[in-house]
Amino acid sequence: MSSATSSSLNLTKLPTRAPRGMQKEHIAAELKRLRQELAELQNCFYAENRHSLLIILQGMDASGKDGLIRRVFSGINPQGVQVHAFKEPTDEELAHDFLWRIHQHTPRRGMIQIFNRSHYEDVLITRVLGLVNAEEARRRFSAINAFEKLLQQSGTTVLKFYLHVSQEEQLERLTERVTDPSKHWKYEAGDEQKAKQWPQYQAVYEDVFEHCNPASCPWHIVPADQNWYKAYVVALALRDALLKLDSKYPEHKADRPK
Amino acid sequence: MSSATSSSLNLTKLPTRAPRGMQKEHIAAELKRLRQELAELQNCFYAENRHSLLIILQGMDASGKDGLIRRVFSGINPQGVQVHAFKEPTDEELAHDFLWRIHQHTPRRGMIQIFNRSHYEDVLITRVLGLVNAEEARRRFSAINAFEKLLQQSGTTVLKFYLHVSQEEQLERLTERVTDPSKHWKYEAGDEQKAKQWPQYQAVYEDVFEHCNPASCPWHIVPADQNWYKAYVVALALRDALLKLDSKYPEHKADRPK
Numbered sequence: 001m002s003s004a005t006s007s008s009l010n011l012t013k014l015p016t017r018a019p020r021g022m023q024k025e026h027i028a029a030e031l032k033r034l035r036q037e038l039a040e041l042q043n044c045f046y047a048e049n050r051h052s053l054l055i056i057l058q059g060m061d062a063s064g065k066d067g068l069i070r071r072v073f074s075g076i077n078p079q080g081v082q083v084h085a086f087k088e089p090t091d092e093e094l095a096h097d098f099l100w101r102i103h104q105h106t107p108r109r110g111m112i113q114i115f116n117r118s119h120y121e122d123v124l125i126t127r128v129l130g131l132v133n134a135e136e137a138r139r140r141f142s143a144i145n146a147f148e149k150l151l152q153q154s155g156t157t158v159l160k161f162y163l164h165v166s167q168e169e170q171l172e173r174l175t176e177r178v179t180d181p182s183k184h185w186k187y188e189a190g191d192e193q194k195a196k197q198w199p200q201y202q203a204v205y206e207d208v209f210e211h212c213n214p215a216s217c218p219w220h221i222v223p224a225d226q227n228w229y230k231a232y233v234v235a236l237a238l239r240d241a242l243l244k245l246d247s248k249y250p251e252h253k254a255d256r257p258k
Numbered sequence: 259m260s261s262a263t264s265s266s267l268n269l270t271k272l273p274t275r276a277p278r279g280m281q282k283e284h285i286a287a288e289l290k291r292l293r294q295e296l297a298e299l300q301n302c303f304y305a306e307n308r309h310s311l312l313i314i315l316q317g318m319d320a321s322g323k324d325g326l327i328r329r330v331f332s333g334i335n336p337q338g339v340q341v342h343a344f345k346e347p348t349d350e351e352l353a354h355d356f357l358w359r360i361h362q363h364t365p366r367r368g369m370i371q372i373f374n375r376s377h378y379e380d381v382l383i384t385r386v387l388g389l390v391n392a393e394e395a396r397r398r399f400s401a402i403n404a405f406e407k408l409l410q411q412s413g414t415t416v417l418k419f420y421l422h423v424s425q426e427e428q429l430e431r432l433t434e435r436v437t438d439p440s441k442h443w444k445y446e447a448g449d450e451q452k453a454k455q456w457p458q459y460q461a462v463y464e465d466v467f468e469h470c471n472p473a474s475c476p477w478h479i480v481p482a483d484q485n486w487y488k489a490y491v492v493a494l495a496l497r498d499a500l501l502k503l504d505s506k507y508p509e510h511k512a513d514r515p516k
Contacts, residue, residue, distance in 0.1 A: 097412035108353035146404030154355035
């Protein structure tokens with residue numbers, strides 16, 4: 001995993017695959033062990049009811065966001081985890097500022113919230129479609145930075161992951177959506193069009209990594225061509241974040257900080 | 259009305275009464291005329307469905323926020339106006355950042371939203387009660403400024419009014435809550451305690467006017483000892499804000515900008 005902290009980042013130079021020598025079987029066993037650890041850490045985090053955790057997942061189409069959620073979180077008590085997938089905004093959502101619908105889904109204390117896509121779409125697909133120009137994007141970058149800072153200052157750990165697939169891997173997966181009956185349901189009209197716009201999408205992602213990437217809230221660029229490796233990298237980062245919070249079981253249920 | 263744009267503001271130096279020579283009867287007639295104008299402007303603003311308007315009302319206890327809403331807005335189509343009174347936060351609200359519950363009530367396009375008290379309570383009463391220290395207040399000031407900027411950039415006009423009563427007038431009104439049966443219902447336990455803390459409240463208000471008062475989103479300090487004058491001042495500011503938006507009736511109902 002690379003932390004995208006450079007001021008101008010070139011995605012093509014960052015790996016999309018596991019480092020040489022990593023073995024799938026070994027990592028899969030490690031991931032299994034990590035999942036148990038995560039389940040225990042999350043139990044204590046939930047009981048302590050003091051912090052919250054927001055996981056932001058972004059990536060090109062077919063970068064495997066859904067599969068990642070399944071692989072990393074399936075061992076965790078669902079009572080403490082919520083997933084929200086942000087789709088195309090409704091009329092009501094468009095009648096407010098772009099963070100209005102996002103803010104409603106930020107996690108309360110004790111909870112882990114996963115954003116499957118997020119407010120970053122408002123400076124990604126919207127730019128490729130020409131709905132948002134560079135000037136408006138700059139304003140939104142500032143608003144996003146202030147918003148994430150507000151969350152952090154209120155006790156929310158914010159983890160941002162970009163699932164970094166290669167163009168070749170994306171094309172292969174998009175083709176499977178057509179050829180593999182078990183994957184038909186993932187096919188969306190527009191997949192081909194978006195695949196053709198690969199360079200435009202990469203460029204606006206790079207702009208995000210340049211402007212919404214403070215040291216206090218960095219992006220994790222996760223090599224995502226291999227599902228087993230990507231899940232392991234995210235699980236590790238999540239484990240580290242939970243360890244850092246150092247949650248303790250409270251003495252009483254009512255011992256809730258206000 | 260004074261715009262609180264100086265970097266350090268002394269509330270005791272700002273008037274709480276109408277300028278000498280203003281006559282109640284004359285202003286009352288003016289207000290009546292203004293209300294008609296407001297009703298027409300709001301109708302067009304609503305139909306255009308392009309901008310939104312947020313009115314933030316703050317003031318000491320008994321400064322007359324409820325009465326002001328009645329006096330200024332009673333002629334306006336209630337379909338286009340919403341009032342939200344922010345009370346002591348619930349457990350669920352306290353489990354999120356302080357702007358979480360506020361953001362949910364920001365106005366959609368076409369709407370006028372009135373906040374009867376607001377996110378400013380999170381840097382006012384909370385400070386007097388010692389729940390928020392100066393350092394946390396500074397962080398919240400930044401968050402508030404970024405939040406209001408986000409709203410403005412999304413087409414929301416933000417008007418902030420502080421209803422400025424004198425301590426003498428406040429005491430008189432609080433006494434009436436006890437002695438006048440038609441005002442008993444306004445009495446709240448704690449009224450006396452808060453009245454005793456007048457200097458502390460004035461000090462934290464002054465801090466707000468120093469830190470959350472950009473030229474693009476200033477406070478209006480409204481002399482509020484006389485109900486007739488205060489309503490007139492707010493109605494004038496609202497009229498000016500609506501005129502500035504220069505709303506036009508759209509050609510079709512469906513002509514809604516996205």
